[in-house]
Amino acid sequence: MDVADGGGYMSGVRVAGIGLTHFGQHPERPSRDLFGEAGLAALDDAAIEREDVEALMYGNFMGEISDHQGHMGPLVAEAVGLDVPATRFESACASSATAVREAVMNIRSGEQDVVLVGGAERMTNISTPDATEALALAADDLYEVSAGMTFPGAYALMARAYFEQYGGSREDLAHIAVKNHYNALENEYAQYRREISTEDVLDAPPVAEPLGLYDACPLTDGASAAVLVSEEYAEANGLDASVAITGTGQGGDKIALQDREFLARTPAARKAATEAYDDAGIAAEDVDVVEVHDCFTIAEVMATEALGLYEPGEGIAAAREEETTREGPHPVNLSGGLKAKGHPVGATGTNQIAALTRLLRGDHPHSDAIADSPTAVAHNAGGTAASTAIHVLEEAQS
């Protein structure tokens, strides 16, 4: 159900503050410590008292494996000094966007006025093969993982299906990786701040053909957080909260690729985008800037098509033709994307919210690259997009 259809009172939702850790290799830091840093930074950025926070919604995917830790809600609440109801959201790589969505709906309903959302993931304290196995938990264990399908393998299956159905090449995909690395150069929180060439991408060792190492995002430790508040709370407390979350949507799909009608599209993201756009009262043509879930280069293509920026089959050439670069008509992943910024799974959804908030309020290194009063969209996909949550951010009207 569209949340706007619920009837009755509905409050606007503002981003009062954001907080990030550096994304990179921090294997010695438990995820509670990572989230402690990001959560406190968000509370400081919002300039609100911790006593005003009414709930914590926390995204994490593989903490049982890397931290030997379940029941993480109260643990991370303690890490940020909160004694509030605290719940973990697990939707694979979309974990923290689903946490954001829950917070938005709670605030709109009037149930809560101040919610700390966020996520963290610790990934590099275990070996790459063990992390690969942990990430594969997001696929169908009986019917996919048992055959040796990895997550790079899953997106490779989708990439080949895309090439077969629509055309395109590894070189087209390489331009996406090159663009995202370039965008991360000035992102002080990014894992990789170095330029790469299309040759680097094409010459990298294969991971799951047709995808190579540089088509893939890295394993990353990190955390992100945001303080979401009702607009009434923001006004009553004189907060500088100029960014509003005006749309939310989530779509689902069958978990296993083998059971889907489309191997080269992500209908869950299309459903989530339709819902979020309707919620915000916008259309795809209104979207000025997006942060999308480019866990693999091909994922950025399918994301931009699901968001309606391109028709199916036409997104593949967008980076090569410089349409999705900083100067292009559809800037995609100005933060560097998962590819260069890094992808601490449970932290990625809120990181996108944080990046877009910085872009809109003007303190992002690339704020100058976008139009005044832009409409921004965050696309966070779990698994092979079977859980996708999408949010629309705009400058607040009042």
Added chain:
Amino acid sequence: MSDESRDAGHADLLDAIESGEGYYLACENGHGSLPPQRICPECGSRELTQEALPEEGEVETFTVIHATTPSFAEDTPYVVAVVGLGPVGLTGQVRGVEPDAVETGASVRPTVVETETTGERTIGFRP
């Protein structure tokens, strides 16, 4: 394998494919699904019957995996394919053909294979 660690439905399907009697679940509207499943995910029908799995299917997409999990470390490189078999699809390892020679659209037959690394059974395909 002990009964305790057996995955009901899935393990039964592997047994059936292994003995040449593979099946899928069909509803009265012709939709297919795989066990264990109690309701047609397409139309909601709860009248599911076992129908014979086609003996041959078509490779819809595939990948050659080089970097993998510890459970498949000694299998690399190996080919994982999604194969359409009538109203259902199956994911499995393609055997009996060099990775470079696998093509989409190729006809393959579902079977059960053992992984190199652990000897676990899984779905496979052969030309």
